[in-house]
Amino acid sequence: MRIRVAGVGLTKFGELWDKSLLDLALEASRDAISDSQLAISRIDAVFVGNMLIGKIAGQDHLGPVITSSLGLNCASFRIEGACASGSLAVHLAIQGILAGTYQHVLVVGAEKMSDAPTSQITWALMGASSSKERKAGLTFPALYALIAQAHMQKYNTTREELAYVSVKNHYHASLNSKAQYPFEITEEKVLNSSLISSPITLFDSSPITDGAAAVILSADDSRRLPAGRQVYITGSAVASDTIDLAERESLTELKATQIAGKIAMEQAGVSIKDIKVAEVHDCFTIAEIMAMEDLGFCSKGAGGKFITGKSTRLGGKCPVNTSGGLKACGHPVGATGVKQIIEITEQLKNRAGQRQVKGANIGLTQNVGGTGATVVVHILQI
Amino acid sequence: MRIRVAGVGLTKFGELWDKSLLDLALEASRDAISDSQLAISRIDAVFVGNMLIGKIAGQDHLGPVITSSLGLNCASFRIEGACASGSLAVHLAIQGILAGTYQHVLVVGAEKMSDAPTSQITWALMGASSSKERKAGLTFPALYALIAQAHMQKYNTTREELAYVSVKNHYHASLNSKAQYPFEITEEKVLNSSLISSPITLFDSSPITDGAAAVILSADDSRRLPAGRQVYITGSAVASDTIDLAERESLTELKATQIAGKIAMEQAGVSIKDIKVAEVHDCFTIAEIMAMEDLGFCSKGAGGKFITGKSTRLGGKCPVNTSGGLKACGHPVGATGVKQIIEITEQLKNRAGQRQVKGANIGLTQNVGGTGATVVVHILQI
Numbered sequence: 001m002r003i004r005v006a007g008v009g010l011t012k013f014g015e016l017w018d019k020s021l022l023d024l025a026l027e028a029s030r031d032a033i034s035d036s037q038l039a040i041s042r043i044d045a046v047f048v049g050n051m052l053i054g055k056i057a058g059q060d061h062l063g064p065v066i067t068s069s070l071g072l073n074c075a076s077f078r079i080e081g082a083c084a085s086g087s088l089a090v091h092l093a094i095q096g097i098l099a100g101t102y103q104h105v106l107v108v109g110a111e112k113m114s115d116a117p118t119s120q121i122t123w124a125l126m127g128a129s130s131s132k133e134r135k136a137g138l139t140f141p142a143l144y145a146l147i148a149q150a151h152m153q154k155y156n157t158t159r160e161e162l163a164y165v166s167v168k169n170h171y172h173a174s175l176n177s178k179a180q181y182p183f184e185i186t187e188e189k190v191l192n193s194s195l196i197s198s199p200i201t202l203f204d205s206s207p208i209t210d211g212a213a214a215v216i217l218s219a220d221d222s223r224r225l226p227a228g229r230q231v232y233i234t235g236s237a238v239a240s241d242t243i244d245l246a247e248r249e250s251l252t253e254l255k256a257t258q259i260a261g262k263i264a265m266e267q268a269g270v271s272i273k274d275i276k277v278a279e280v281h282d283c284f285t286i287a288e289i290m291a292m293e294d295l296g297f298c299s300k301g302a303g304g305k306f307i308t309g310k311s312t313r314l315g316g317k318c319p320v321n322t323s324g325g326l327k328a329c330g331h332p333v334g335a336t337g338v339k340q341i342i343e344i345t346e347q348l349k350n351r352a353g354q355r356q357v358k359g360a361n362i363g364l365t366q367n368v369g370g371t372g373a374t375v376v377v378h379i380l381q382i
Numbered sequence: 383m384r385i386r387v388a389g390v391g392l393t394k395f396g397e398l399w400d401k402s403l404l405d406l407a408l409e410a411s412r413d414a415i416s417d418s419q420l421a422i423s424r425i426d427a428v429f430v431g432n433m434l435i436g437k438i439a440g441q442d443h444l445g446p447v448i449t450s451s452l453g454l455n456c457a458s459f460r461i462e463g464a465c466a467s468g469s470l471a472v473h474l475a476i477q478g479i480l481a482g483t484y485q486h487v488l489v490v491g492a493e494k495m496s497d498a499p500t501s502q503i504t505w506a507l508m509g510a511s512s513s514k515e516r517k518a519g520l521t522f523p524a525l526y527a528l529i530a531q532a533h534m535q536k537y538n539t540t541r542e543e544l545a546y547v548s549v550k551n552h553y554h555a556s557l558n559s560k561a562q563y564p565f566e567i568t569e570e571k572v573l574n575s576s577l578i579s580s581p582i583t584l585f586d587s588s589p590i591t592d593g594a595a596a597v598i599l600s601a602d603d604s605r606r607l608p609a610g611r612q613v614y615i616t617g618s619a620v621a622s623d624t625i626d627l628a629e630r631e632s633l634t635e636l637k638a639t640q641i642a643g644k645i646a647m648e649q650a651g652v653s654i655k656d657i658k659v660a661e662v663h664d665c666f667t668i669a670e671i672m673a674m675e676d677l678g679f680c681s682k683g684a685g686g687k688f689i690t691g692k693s694t695r696l697g698g699k700c701p702v703n704t705s706g707g708l709k710a711c712g713h714p715v716g717a718t719g720v721k722q723i724i725e726i727t728e729q730l731k732n733r734a735g736q737r738q739v740k741g742a743n744i745g746l747t748q749n750v751g752g753t754g755a756t757v758v759v760h761i762l763q764i
Contacts, residue, residue, distance in 0.1 A: 057513075061463060061511075063463050064625050064755035075619070076756065078463060080443070081445050092474050094481070095483055098483065099477040100480065123440065126440065127443060131441060240449040240457065241455060243443060369443055
């Protein structure tokens, strides 16, 4: 597999009161098309990643909403898989290109979350979970708190190790002007922030975010490539698990991450040791620690120690979440998976400015839906 | 393109108070897997077509809900494009197979509409339309009534011609035990039924339906095919148009049907004259008349006369909507596109019983989202 990331476009992430979902999606899409140097008429399919706008604003059928706003009559699709919607859209766009059906595809992930009252957004997000979990009154912080407690009990993972994920990702975000929270925080700040669901505090949690991210993916057969370094997606895999946490064999691992990570690396012909930069799904701090383990960056249970060892901090061996991650860059759920692809692309193109990882030539993204019922892993290479 | 329809499964369509969306989706899925004679473990991806369950019951993230209920950890996706969700799922599943990523794919379209009160279902369905149309207080019968009025004015299409579509499709449904309304009606019954939005009456309109439809699609490289006639999808195309009716150049044609029809027939190497049986999107009676014109079965404006000429009735040259169509078989929106594929498959396999079209060797499906913002056309052949 060798799919070229021909262009990228990313809006500011944050509480963007003056912009609609369509405003955001079109801004990112037009920037990506412009970055690709392709005439807009050459786009022959549009894949939209979005989870919530139907429930929040009543609007479904986003494919043609965006496609026709760009003046196109081409094929269009909306893909939904909770917080993994964006990277599922990337995966399916890749299939359309590999099939030979489409040549140049726009993938745009977008979410407008700040318009809805908290009770509505909480209800809407719980659609990613099971009906049993909803009936039990569980919310996502509570579900991840159960996971965190199990991990702390089984592997002696500490509260401070969780907090360090947030501190690191805020440091990275402080170097990213697109981030929702571009400032540093201290471990003390995380530990003393409001308790949401023990052990998870406010600063262990990703925020409610508006934003959009778009990429142009192209078949690797263009005769005249634009100047500069080219970046390719060389692995793309999706795996599923039970949507209900109670039905899993283990609370302390995400089987779908293990499966998707293995397949994607096999496709690309790389091993975890080759990865120089990664974006993983840190919706809550425990999730990044588990991702390190389940992807094989470290052994099972060693994630806390691995993270605080600083090899995943900028300057370390394999910086993780250089964008600031979901925690500090923000988490507009349908956009997140596409934003991860953009961050790795910028790193591999040597365009990441102050947060550039030196010598980055192979990168990985991991995007999770719900508590791991969907996981998507991509490998990117120069 | 040559994708084998390896198995089909269809639930009864109707008001199924004692079954949940998951019950229906699993019943259809298991029947399709059984029909394919494949071990369930050989399914390597699941594509779910669904529009409404998030809004009606709060449940999104249907991919892994269904996949894990089948005991699988494979890739899973939910595809949404309003009433075209099912056939968009078929199209994307085909891309995954053509790409070589997946070998045997389950596509399941499902909808559970009868649980919601009318006001909620009307709101939910209007997500297929534009925010301007919603704000104007338009509903889908009203939007299609505008189309019907324009068509009647421009082409002298008559009220009786519209009614005939319903009469014909109810006749077909009377031969289909899976249909929601398996009985015949008269033209008088249609004309005298409650006026919904002039000229559309209750019996010009497809109903609220619960149901699920599933197909197994396979790469055409199996060494040992099961006994019996094989059916292949040889064309699959998607086109988009403005979601807002007011932004179209013409109210009396669906540009997306014209584009998708042309591409799908080119892919398959067939012309409209080769089609022996078709399932088209008769959400309202005017829609079937327009589909005849836009697909090229007859010239523009001649759809009313063409339909009443009885060539599309069972026994005619090319029977259309032998299942009973959306009108009389029922319209569980996410399932409809998949059900169309099943009806054509059964016809081509010579398994359609009392409604069998003799000598059917090439068939077509046309599935519409909204008022034509999304259109998907498939060609099937033996």
